[in-house]
Amino acid sequence: MTIYDLKPKFQALLRPIVKNLASKGYTANQVTIWAMLLSFVGGIFVLLGLVNKYFLLFIPFVMFIRMALNAIDGMLAKEHDMKTKTGAMLNEITDVVSDAVLYLPFAFLINPIIVVLFVVISIFTEFIGISAQAVYNDRRYDGPMGKSDRAFVIGLISLLFAIGINFTILNIIVTIAIVLAFLTMINRWKKVNI
Incomplete structure (x- = not known):
């Protein structure tokens, strides 16, 4: 079970926004860029x-909006005939860049080794998912610690840090997330490889 499994219901809520954006001429690639720029803003926060x-x-709001934008760009591409190879590459590249610029600044707040390890394993997790697309034409989004789950963990860490939760607990949460990302x-x- 992963947050990604909730995607169909989330998409249903976003569909009116997607239709409105499409009717106004916005493209999937524009929304992809917005999500990345939002991640830079999140890193600054x-x-x-x-x-x-x-x-x-x-940060929890930034993560939620970013997840919404990630869903919207895919829906625009698939449901409004904006799917391109360039867009697919842009989507994958900006997702990894967005994770890095949002997550790495946490190295100044909690254990930097744990944070860097979390980012590196997150990149490898997406690399395996993309490699499956390239080799088997089957992009993998399996959990238990996919992109949406990582976003949830970072939002939670931010909230807990802001309310003064002990550093040790925050480090334990990220360590658990690393183990789940490895799984x-x-x-x-x-x-x-079945």
Whole structure:
């Protein structure tokens, strides 16, 4: 079970917004770029959290909006005939860049080794999913720690940090997320090698 399994219901809620954007001429690639730019803003909020921890309260909202934009760009591409190879590559590249710029600044707030390891394993997790697309024409999104789940963990960490939860607990949560991300890599590898 992963948050990704909720995607169809989330998409149903977003469909009116998608139709409105399509009718106004916005493209899937534009929305993909917006999601990446939002991630840069989120990374800045994390750094501002060094000065005032309450800036971290914005991160759960940034993560939610980013997830919505990630769903919207895919829906625009698939449901409004905007699917292109360039768009598919842009989507995968910006997802990894977005994760890096949003997650790496947490290295200034909690254990930097754990944060860097989380980012590296997240990149490898997506790399395996993309490799499955290239080799087997079957993009893998299996969990238990996919993109949406990582976004949830980062939003949770931000909220807990802002309300003053102990660093040890935050490090434990990220460590658990790393273990689950490693299991996700194995899970995605197994699914395409059955």
